Amino acid sequence: MTAPVAKDEDLIRMYLSTHKNKYFETLYQRYANKVFRRCYSLTKCSAKAEDYTHDIFIRVHSNLTNFKERSTFSTWLYSISYNYCMDQIRQGNRLTTVTIDDEMAHLIADESDSDQHEDQLQTLTLAIQTITNEEVKMLRLKYEHDLDIKEIARRYNLKDSAVKMRLKRTRDKIRDQYTYRLNI
Template sequence: MKTVSLTDEEMIRQYLTEQPNQCFEALYKRYVARVYHRCLFMTKDAQTAQDFTHDIFMKAFSKLDHFQQRSSFATWLTSIAHNYCSDQLRLAKRLHTTSLEDGMDLSESRESGLGEEQLDRVHRAMSGLSASEQLLLRQKYEQGLSIEELAGLYQIKVSAIKMRLKRSRDKIERLYSQSHT
């Protein structure tokens, strides 16, 4: 396969269905540095940028058949990278957790209100949810999938995803409150 002389769009049209691995490999080689530098610029952390770069390419390649060429492939990929990094950084701020490896011992966690008892209550509340409710919450809040991505994944309307998320959040909140009494 002579991919060097082909534009990204020509390569996708000609080789995506016949030789997807070669198509992905060629696009990866062309853009891995650009995506990594975008991630590094946004995260300011080399390891996180590397992880995000991998995730972005996995996401882009899984959606490559949806690429509609309204813009160049490079623009489309850069947009995915920017949105993914923004979503992950926003999620990290919202969840703002500190691991024990970062020097926080249990006595500090108790003082800050994040003791073992509360963690146990959270785990019990999560276990009170159905497997599908747990999965949806984890996809949204741990994996950082957008509501639109979830709607596409579940093949239902955005409004249905929003309602399922609200019901699951309400249920976990109720279960958490009940575990305290």
């Protein structure tokens, strides 16, 4: 006899009370493909749909406390998915990029930039010192050694979604520490 399948709302309550990732990962596994398909239907681009799906789940994860069960979790999730995709599409239509050549870059930069850069680098170094060695290793695999998510997941014997979430949380920790240290 198999164990009964937990309802989405029960998984959310269990995650919020215990903060055990397995509950959120179950939700991710249930809905990641559906969210991807929704994103793809709006963007017609699999790379954007994949990025948006990841971003949506990060947003959902950080806003789980805002889920008040006025609708089903799937309805809430699809609403977030649709709104996120539409925001990204609108933003993409507004933004234009300008290429700056090397000669122009030298005209724009001034001497105080190197001092400011040095201060920022020192602040970033202090922020990075607040994360664990394991978090540093995973960041290095991704950003210095340019390994993809699947390879990192294989090395750590994790699911892709777990690696993405760990990288996101680590980046958030560093950003929060960096911002905090800049404002001291």
